[in-house]
Amino acid sequence: MVLLTLMAVVTISIIRVRNLFSVVILSSIYSFLMASVMIVLDAVDVAMTEASVGAGISTVLMLGTLYLTKTTETVPAHSPVLPLFVAIGTGAALVYGTFGLPPFGIGNTPFHTHVSAIYLGSSIPETGIVNVVTSVLASYRGYDTLGETTVIFTAGIGVLLLLKRFSKSTKDK
């Protein structure tokens, strides 16, 4: 509860603050709080990814981007009423959606009784891997991880194409 309150405070300050440097640092703090929430929920693998990717490397890359652009956000030209309305509407729809979810920590829901149970039971006899997250990620759902790696590959190539200035084009000038 304390963590969620802190996250709400950080989110509101991200909206209020106009200095982009502060926004980057605040989103890094937000990621760390999110990682702590994941640890509270016993999802250590996700917490580790959130802490290293969200709070670590993306902060560095955002600061690098900030170095190339202006550091203050421009004042928006339109009134914030319509975006606020859309955001509150989406939030209300999502909160309404959570009423349809089973209560937290209940064991006999479909996603605990269907494949999760199979993975938990057969990971050690079939793969010998103690950490079920790793065995699901790399073995049972290998296709998905291959897809994720390809996404990172494609994204990296795309960003490099945008950022890099190739020597040939400078020669032409």
Add this chain to the structure above:
Amino acid sequence: MKLDVILRVSVKFFLPFMLLFALYVQFHGDFGPGGGFQAGVIAAATIVLYAIIFGLAPTIRLVPPIVVETMIPLGVLIFLGVGFLSFLTGDNYLNYSHLAHDQIHGQELGVLLVELGVLITVSGTMVAIFYALADRGRS
């Protein structure tokens, strides 16, 4: 630059342990939290930290951009290659059961290679993007 002496010395102490921690996260992923994605990011963070403290030129001499840019497709190719290798052993794509003499060892070998591919792609991409950003900011 004289004021960074504390940073320089303390970072020199930190760097080997950070790399070691990345490798620990990578190879201990079977038993504890961790895996290719996290280890790749930690390894990239080591290089980024080195670049921030010691400057871009020594880092480029240490880890040339061509190496980093080759790592991006190399990891995906390792992943795809393991998939095709499991074809050759008479199994489905990305089913590692027959890569070694028995199922358990085959699975462990397959997972190890696949995670290695993920590590290479992730760390290569992160460092390449950092190099591109830093290079643009310099000129």
